Structures are given as C-alpha cells and as structure tokens.
Amino acid sequence: METTLAITKANKVSNGKIRAESIFKRSLVVIGMSMVVLVLGVLLTLIIESIPSIKSLGLKYLWGRTWDPINNVYGAFPFLLGTLLTSFLALIISIPFSFAIAIYLGEYNPKGWLSNFLKNAVELIAAVPSVIYGFWGLLVLVPLVRSLETKLGVLPYGIGIFTASLILAIMIIPYAASLGREMIRLVPSPLKEGAYSLGATRYEVIRSVVLPYTKSGLFAGILLSLGRALGETMAVTMVIGNTSMIPTSIFAPGNTMASVIANEFTEADHTVYLSALIELGLVLFLVTVVINMIGKRIIKKFTNE
Amino acid sequence: MKQNLAATSIAVIALTGVHTKVVAQDDKTILGAGSSFINPLFSKMFAEYNTKTGIQVNYQSIGSGGGILQLTNKTVDFGASDGPLNDEQTAKIGVPVLHITQASGAVVITYNLPGNNNNIALTPDIIAEIFLGKITTWNDPRIIAINKGVSIPALPILVAHRSDGSGTTNIFTNYLSKVSPEWKTKVGSGGAVNWPAGLGGKGNEGVAGLVKQTPGAIGYVELIYALQNKLDYAKIQNKKGKFIVPSIASVTAAGNVTLPPDSKMFITDSDAPDGYPLSGFTWVLIYKEQNYNGRSQDRATKLLKLLWWNIHEGQAFTQPLNYAPLSKEALAVAEKILKSATYNGKPIL
Numbered sequence: 075m076e077t078t079l080a081i082t083k084a085n086k087v088s089n090g091k092i093r094a095e096s097i098f099k100r101s102l103v104v105i106g107m108s109m110v111v112l113v114l115g116v117l118l119t120l121i122i123e124s125i126p127s128i129k130s131l132g133l134k135y136l137w138g139r140t141w142d143p144i145n146n147v148y149g150a151f152p153f154l155l156g157t158l159l160t161s162f163l164a165l166i167i168s169i170p171f172s173f174a175i176a177i178y179l180g181e182y183n184p185k186g187w188l189s190n191f192l193k194n195a196v197e198l199i200a201a202v203p204s205v206i207y208g209f210w211g212l213l214v215l216v217p218l219v220r221s222l223e224t225k226l227g228v229l230p231y232g233i234g235i236f237t238a239s240l241i242l243a244i245m246i247i248p249y250a251a252s253l254g255r256e257m258i259r260l261v262p263s264p265l266k267e268g269a270y271s272l273g274a275t276r277y278e279v280i281r282s283v284v285l286p287y288t289k290s291g292l293f294a295g296i297l298l299s300l301g302r303a304l305g306e307t308m309a310v311t312m313v314i315g316n317t318s319m320i321p322t323s324i325f326a327p328g329n330t331m332a333s334v335i336a337n338e339f340t341e342a343d344h345t346v347y348l349s350a351l352i353e354l355g356l357v358l359f360l361v362t363v364v365i366n367m368i369g370k371r372i373i374k375k376f377t378n379e
Numbered sequence: 380m381k382q383n384l385a386a387t388s389i390a391v392i393a394l395t396g397v398h399t400k401v402v403a404q405d406d407k408t409i410l411g412a413g414s415s416f417i418n419p420l421f422s423k424m425f426a427e428y429n430t431k432t433g434i435q436v437n438y439q440s441i442g443s444g445g446g447i448l449q450l451t452n453k454t455v456d457f458g459a460s461d462g463p464l465n466d467e468q469t470a471k472i473g474v475p476v477l478h479i480t481q482a483s484g485a486v487v488i489t490y491n492l493p494g495n496n497n498n499i500a501l502t503p504d505i506i507a508e509i510f511l512g513k514i515t516t517w518n519d520p521r522i523i524a525i526n527k528g529v530s531i532p533a534l535p536i537l538v539a540h541r542s543d544g545s546g547t548t549n550i551f552t553n554y555l556s557k558v559s560p561e562w563k564t565k566v567g568s569g570g571a572v573n574w575p576a577g578l579g580g581k582g583n584e585g586v587a588g589l590v591k592q593t594p595g596a597i598g599y600v601e602l603i604y605a606l607q608n609k610l611d612y613a614k615i616q617n618k619k620g621k622f623i624v625p626s627i628a629s630v631t632a633a634g635n636v637t638l639p640p641d642s643k644m645f646i647t648d649s650d651a652p653d654g655y656p657l658s659g660f661t662w663v664l665i666y667k668e669q670n671y672n673g674r675s676q677d678r679a680t681k682l683l684k685l686l687w688w689n690i691h692e693g694q695a696f697t698q699p700l701n702y703a704p705l706s707k708e709a710l711a712v713a714e715k716i717l718k719s720a721t722y723n724g725k726p727i728l
Contacts, residue, residue: 311542
C-alpha cells in the first residue's frame with residue numbers, strides 16, 4: 075500500500091517536471107518563431123507600402139539616376155552605389171586594424187591589464203552613439219580630409235564618400251575584432267604546441283595554424299561589420315555630402331539609401347514620394363539579405379575545406 | 380501557454396485602448412502636431428496658456444508633413460505646417476480645412492567669405508544663378524557690380540543646401556521659382572527638390588556647419604538660427620528694388636500685403652516695399668466643421684479659443700524668440716477665418 079502511494083507520488087512529481095520541461099521548450103519555440111514572424115512582417119510591410127512606387131516607376135527605379143520629388147521621378151541607383159561603395163571601402167580600411175587587434179589580443183597578449191584595457195577600449199568604440207561619430211567626423215575628420223584633398227589636387231570638399239568610409243571603418247572595427255579575438259583564443263593549444271615543437275616561429279604559427287583554423291570565424295566577423303556598415307545612417311549622413319549625383323571618384327560627395335530615408339521621410343508629402351522612400355528601405359533590406367547569403371556560402375566553403 | 384499569451388495581449392490592447400480613449404476625451408488636453416520650425420514659439424505660448432487657463436496643449440514637433448498626416452487621420456485637434464496643403468493632401472482630407480496664420484519666419488542666405496563683409500548685397504538673379512550652379516566664383520562681375528567698396532575674394536562658390544525635407548527649403552525654392560523662370564522649369568518648388576548643384580547638410584546646423592567650414596560656401600538657413608548663431612547673411616533686393624536686410628521688422632512687413640481670404644499664400648517675393656523677400660507664414664490647420672469623430676462642442680470651443688489667443692495675446696511671445704509677429708493684414712484675415720469654423724454648421728466663436 076505504502077509503496078504504491080510512493081510510486082504515484084513519484085509519478086506525479088515527474089509528471090510535473092515533464093510538464094515544466096515541455097512548457098519551457100514550447101515557449102522557446104514561440105519566442106524563436108516570433109522573430110521569424112517579425113522579419114516576414116517587416117518584409118511584407120515594406121512590399122505593400124512600396125506598391126504605389128513600384129506601379130508608377132517599375133524596374134526603372136533600380137537604375138534611374140534622377141531623384142526628383144517635385145516631378146515624381148525616383149531613381150535609386152546613386153544611393154545604391156553610395157551604400158555599396160562606402161560599406162566595402164570601410165570594410166577594406168577596417169580589416170587590417172580589426173585583424174591586428176584580434177591577433178594581438180587573442181595570441182600575443184590574452185591576459186593582463188594592458189590586454190583588458192585594450193579590449194575595453196575597442197568595445198567602447200562600438201558603444202559610442204553614431205551621432206557622436208558624425209559630429210566628430212564633421213569637426214575633426216573633414217578638415218583633415220580637406221587638406222589631404224588639397225594636396226592630392228582634387229576638389230577640396232572635405233566631405234564625401236571617402237570621409238564617410240573612414241568614419242564607418244572606425245565604427246565597424248570592434249565587431250570583427252571581438253569575434254576574431256574569441257575565435258583565435260579557441261584554437262586548441264595542442265595544435266599550436268605541435269607547430270612550435272616542429273620549430274615554427276610565432277609568426278609562422280599564426281600564419282599556418284591559427285589563421286587557417288579560424289578563417290570561417292574571422293569571415294563571420296567581417297560579415298557582421300559589413301551588415302553594420304550597410305545600415306549605418308546618422309554618422310554617414312553628416313559627412314557624405316547628401317547629393318543625388320553619381321559619385322565620380324571616392325572623394326566626391328554622394329549619398330546612401332539609409333541616409334536618404336532618414337533625411338526625407340518626415341517631410342515626404344505625397345503618396346508616391348513616401349512609397350519611393352519605403353521602396354528604398356526594401357532595396358536596402360534585399361541588399362543586406364543577398365550579401366548575407368553570399369557571406370554564408372563563403373563561410374560554409376571555408377569550413378568544408 | 381498560447382492562451383496565456385493571447386490573454387496578456389488582449390489585456391495589453393484593452394489597456395492601451397482605454398488609455399487613448401481617456402486622452403481623447405480628456406477635455407483639458409488639446410493635441411497638436413506638425414512643424415518643428417514653430418515648436419519653440421508654441422512651447423512658450425502653450426506653457427503660458429496653461430498657467431492662465433489650466434488647459435494643456437500637447438504639441439508634437441514631428442515636421443509639417445507628419446502633422447498634416449495626423450490631422451488627416453484625425454488623431455490630433457490641429458496640425459501645424461510651414462506650407463499650405465498641396466492638391467494631393469487636400470484631396471486626401473476630403474473636407475474643408477482652415478489655414479490660420481500663426482507667425483512668420485524667414486530664410487536668410489549665409490556665406491563664408493574671409494574678411495569682414497557682413498550683409499553683402501545679392502539680387503534675385505544672382506541667387507538663382509548661384510544655386511543653379513551657373514555663377515561659380517565670387518568675383519563674378521555681376522556680384523562685384525552691386526557690391527562696390529566691399530572686398531570680394533576670388534574664391535570658388537560651394538553651394539550648401541538642406542538634405543532633409545523642410546519648410547525652409549519650401550520657402551526658398553518657392554522664392555526661386557518666382558524670380559527665375561529657369562529654376563521653375565528645371566527644378567521647381569517643394570520641401571525637397573532635385574538640386575542642380577552643391578552639397579546637402581542635415582538641418583540648419585548641417586548647412587551652417589558646411590558653410591562655416593568651407594571658405595567660399597553659400598547656403599540658406601532659418602533667420603532664427605542665423606540670429607542665434609551670429610552668422611553672416613546677405614541683404615536681398617526685393618520686388619520694389621530695395622535691398623533689404625532680414626530682420627523681424629522686415630519679415631513682418633513682408634506679410635503686410637493683401638492676402639487671399641483663405642490666407643493660403645506664400646509671401647515670398649512680396650509686394651511690400653520694405654518687406655524681406657524670403658519670408659513665409661506658419662499655419663495651424665483645423666477642420667472647418669468641428670463636429671467629427673464624436674467630438675464635443677466644448678472641445679471644439681476650447682480649441683478655437685486657444686487659436687484666438689495665439690493670434691492675439693500669444694503674439695507677444697514672438698519677438699523675444701526671434702519670430703516675426705503677424706502683420707495687421709494677416710491678423711485681420713486670420714480672425715475672419717477662425718470665425719468661419721463651425722460646429723454642426725453653426726459658428727463657434
């Protein structure tokens with residue numbers, strides 16, 4: 075009698091536990107799925123709101139070069155070009171810095187106050203609001219770039235694609251650097267020790283053991299940086315010059331999609347205009363998705379090798 | 380779990396629903412939204428009005444376009460805009476909307492020329508040609524001809540304009556369209572246009588920043604912004620041929636002309652002999668018929684009384700904040716328009 079009671083009691087307890095487990099699991103699924111719903115919802119809203127613009131402009135929108143709200147002619151090409159130019163230029167500028175920081179913090183100096191200090195300083199770069207970068211760029215970087223341009227003999231605007239890329243490069247360094255550092259620290263020490271025991275120097279270990287082992291992680295960091303650069307708005311809009319003309323060189327002024335949306339959205343006073351701005355958001359969304367997909371492909375290829 | 384979620388969301392919706400209802404029916408709060416240009420003046424006016432009458436005005440400075448949208452959606456009692464409704468906006472609202480002038484502002488042309496040369500003279504033609512990208516250096520014979528005795532350096536001109544849509548740009552491009560046929564056909568007028576030349580800066584501070592940093596730059600900003608930041612600005616030849624320095628007095632003078640009965644007029648390139656040509660009104664927009672969405676007559680009356688106060692006692696706060704008060708002519712028209720507002724077809728005031 076007593077034993078059966080004990081067994082049912084034990085059953086009850088485990089039943090309760092099982093229920094708690096399943097509730098926990100289900101809530102995880104619900105929360106996870108809600109993110110999918112959110113992304114699809116954003117995409118759907120962008121598409122629906124873009125319909126008036128798509129109807130009146132069609133595919134011409136993508137390669138049109140005129141952005142004229144008065145005559146309702148909208149072409150996104152200069153801004154698409156501006157977004158891609160600034161983002162990739164920023165990436166190229168930032169990679170040497172973020173890799174250097176990652177290797178130094180991950181391999182040469184993983185512990186101690188200097189390492190901590192440097193690590194926190196890099197992370198602080200990511201925490202500074204972008205409008206502050208914008209102001210700093212406008213007041214400090216622009217005059218510097220202007221004097222550089224005077225020396226190079228190009229039109230000394232000071233602001234433009236190049237300045238925007240510089241600001242962006244600084245802003246995205248922490249993303250690739252932090253992820254790279256973590257990856258490099260995860261390299262199993264037997265691998266490195268093996269190489270050392272074969273007589274490899276530190277540089278050789280990094281070149282032929284650490285970097286090949288971590289390349290997919292490093293690339294993921296670059297991808298993260300690129301995503302940040304593509305969508306950055308405030309700092310870019312303050313130093314890029316905001317003109318809808320096609321940039322003729324990297325020192326010329328230009329504009330990016332995110333910056334146009336931020337500039338013109340509040341006062342867009344007719345339907346097609348507003349819709350054209352939302353379509354710009356849709357294009358930006360798709361560009362980000364495509365770049366991410368290509369990136370994932372490359373990462374996969376790296377890991378399979 | 381799902382039921383829980385559903386129940387919570389229903390509760391949240393119910394709560395927010397109740398909340399908005401309370402706000403909408405709270406007859407001590409009047410809601411407005413729109414022009415950010417008028418916001419500093421409105422903040423002062425509405426704070427004074429609150430201490431006097433206990434009525435609170437909640438004004439959101441979200442930009443003229445946003446204010447018009449909110450009025451169209453009937454989520455606010457009044458909108459405020461730096462330009463009258465355009466044809467599409469009028470069609471979208473569908474019912475008559477009253478435009479009540481509140482104050483005037485102006486756009487000044489600011490520039491960066493080394494040396495002490497505040498208030499250089501510019502004519503409408505020169506301004507249009509500069510912003511069209513046709514006059515490209517400061518020592519152009521036309522500029523030198525009307526600025527005798529002023530040392531004008533041989534610098535290239537860099538044009539700076541607003542990159543964000545704004546009432547300031549609307550006034551400026553409206554003026555250029557009036558004085559230059561070429562501008563009218565090539566560019567046109569509006570809150571954001573396809574600029575034939577130059578760089579864009581975000582906001583007044585963005586344009587002023589570009590101008591301050593670049594020797595030879597020229598741009599346009601709000602008068603208030605230029606006065607507060609002590610920028611150099613040009614005197615401009617008006618329709619009667621006089622060169623006018625922008626000031627509160629000359630902006631008010633620009634509005635002292637015969638206005639159409641609905642007050643929907645840009646006073647740029649004004650006929651007034653002492654008027655500064657780059658001036659413009661800011662309007663409050665309300666529905667002519669105030670009985671909509673189940674609004675009470677009491678609420679409509681409170682709104683009308685507030686606006687009446689704005690154009691009379693409220694005008695005392697314009698000058699200390701560098702806004703130009705309404706001219707006699709503008710005030711008379713605004714009074715008439717306010718009196719034409721109705722509740723169930725009967726006049727309110």
